[in-house]
Amino acid sequence: LSQIIFYEDRNFQGRHYCNSECPDLTSYFNRCNSIRVESGNWILYEHPNFRGHQYYLSRGEYPDFQQWMGFNDSIRSCRISPQHQGSFRVKVYEREDFRGQMMEFTEDCPNVYDRFRYRDIHSSHVLDGYWMFYEEPNYKGRQFYLRPGEYRRYTDWGAMNPRIGSFRRLHHFQ
Known part of the structure; x- marks a missing residue:
């Protein structure tokens, strides 16, 4: 409980x-x-x-x-936050509606620009696991919780702008 x-x-x-x-x-x-x-x-x-x-x-x-x-x-x-025991997969896109450059991640990303070469993520598809997106690099700033599903634009995950600096998998350690 x-x-x-x-x-x-x-x-x-x-x-x-x-x-x-x-x-x-x-x-x-x-x-x-x-x-x-x-x-x-x-x-x-x-x-x-x-x-x-x-x-x-x-x-x-x-x-x-x-x-x-x-x-x-x-x-x-x-x-x-639900328990998740399996794998983690998320796809991020430079434009809304899953257009433009795409990159798939299975691990945490402390700096989106270093890995993806874009400062903005306009859409995302969470294939496996639960993820937390952060507005700033190194897991700082506003947080956005993403469950498995499609996010056609950044407003779908509750953001006011597309800037995402980092994201990580939500492991559940008790």
């Missing part, structure tokens, strides 16, 4: 438990300044219905929102 505890204040003060997917946490707390992940791996979202900034958290303690690379104290929805 996966469990996460949200706290309104820093350093784990004022709490609310969650152990399943929740599309709207608004009625449970006003702000989120610290989190304790008891078990499982979680994707948190800034807005209800799994929208806005996204954050991937694994087991551990996060005494303030900067610890999970949060942009603010707003967490309004969450879901458990």
Whole structure:
């Protein structure tokens, strides 16, 4: 069973438990300044219905929102990241609708430009596994959670622009 505890204040003060997917946490707390992940791996979202900034958290303690690379104290929805035991494959494209240059990856990519020669990824097809895209190289900046499926344009994974600096496979270590 996966469990996460949200706290309104820093350093784990004022709490609310969650152990399943929740599309709207608004009625449970006003702000989120610290989190304790008891078990499982979680994707948190800034807005209800799994929208806005996204954050991937694994087991551990996060005494303030900067610890999970949060942009603010707003967490309004969450879901458990599924376990994945198999292979990882993602195709990235320089243009939307799977056009232009394409490159397939099976491993983490700390710097997209070094490997792909493009700073922007306009579409992607996740064939296997779960991936986290980051706006900046070396897994920094805004995060975007991609499950298996087709993403015809960057807005399909929740981005406001096509800039992706790095991405990695989501392994689940307990």
